[in-house]
Amino acid sequence: MIRQNQRFLTQLYMLADLFVTLIVFLTAYWLKFESELLPHANSVPFKTYTLWGTIYSFATVLIGVYLQFYTPKRRKSFSYEFLKVLQVQGVSFLGLLSLLFFVKEVHVSREFLIIFIAMNIVVVSFYRFLLKRALTSFRRQGFNKRFIVILGAGSVGRKFYDNLQNNPELGYEVIGFLDDFQSEHEHEHRYMKPIIGRLDELEQTLNREPIDDVIVALPLAAYDKYADIIKVCEKSGVKTLIIPDFFDVLPARPFFDNFAGIPLINVRDVPLDELTNRVMKRWFDILFSLLAIIVTSPLMLFVIIGIKLTSPGPVLFKQERMGLDRKTFYMYKFRSMRVLARTSSDTEWTVKNDPRRTKFGSFLRRTSLDELPQFFNVLLGDMSVVGPRPERPYFVNQFKEEIPKYMIKHQIRPGITGWAQTNGLRGDTSIQERIVHDIFYIENWTFLFDIKIIYKTVLKGLINKNAY
Known part of the structure; x- marks a missing residue:
């Protein structure tokens, strides 16, 4: 089976990349x-x-091995793999330029090198994408399975089992549960795999x-x-993965940190904390704001x-908002309402058929044109193109x-x-649902995720039916 030949598959990946x-x-x-x-003027021979x-x-290939590009990525998204492609190709290209400079090979076409690296990134990413889609399809059909046993048939174990059943593309199949309290849990597993033994039968189960x-x-x-369980697993050469009993209070992607030589669980991994x-x-x-x-x-x-x-008063409307690290800043918009006292605009929601709006201001709000000055906020560093709305x-x-x-x-x-906002949560919509989406974005940020959000924003249009 494929799962028993991971080393062979890794070698195939390397040969395919070559x-x-x-x-x-x-x-x-x-x-x-x-x-x-x-146009070309080639003074360097083909050899x-x-x-x-x-x-x-x-x-x-060598840099890919060093950067763990060829490790199994069954549980990783394609965006992770694409970033690895960029990383590997970027480091390799810089290494090539350094070598060319060192050996004084100055006549190699720089235009050729740019075409080469750009095409390589596109082609490698595309074939890796197709391969990942193919593997996902195979796993959905029952091929390339990895088999697991779950220790604990309580609420945590059942929750994990349910999630696996909802994600067949991961290619995991549960052999069964091991639990010391079989009579208490047995009735809860009528729709699940059975409890096949006690915890002290783990070694026999792994051998069987x-x-x-x-x-x-x-x-x-x-x-x-835990210590005995890990010892038995390591003796059998099987990976051990631990679900904390308090997993429901952890974020989607917690990670281990090290402080004073002690491993700690960081309960909020923010990718944008990395420089x-x-x-x-x-x-x-x-760059995007300047272009916009x-x-x-x-x-x-x-x-x-x-x-x-259409109305007397200033063109721009500025309003205090809370941003990064709870610091306030003034966010700019095109004015869409009559000039009002600042306390009114800072403490009152806009409502449907709001009498404070101008006729032209209603058009600006529906089309989101009133938001355009915020690109200047981005240039000033108060805002980003993509992020939670302030x-x-x-x-x-x-709300806090x-x-x-x-x-x-x-x-x-x-x-x-x-x-x-790209999921329809704009204007007069649920604050709770917005926060769920905002936290998901914060914990799962990638550059490609930003591009996807911008694409969806443009694709769905800027018309906001919830904007009053």
């Missing part, structure tokens, strides 16, 4: 020097390009059944059994003229007492659009 990279090299060479599609292409191909992973789903009261992720997101925000301001400048001029012609301090002080985990949204910069 083959794909060499094919891409030949294609890039043809595009640059043979196709007549691009020199072949040498460096081969070096690059093997380098990507083709188990790949042992899932420990025991209550805290059984803590003293490289923050820098990547910030540079994207700046340039592209929408005619629209903004139209809005400015419309506001001036709220007024007056309402933040109310009424809605659990509300303040978690302030661990990252607020955004012009967000995961909640």
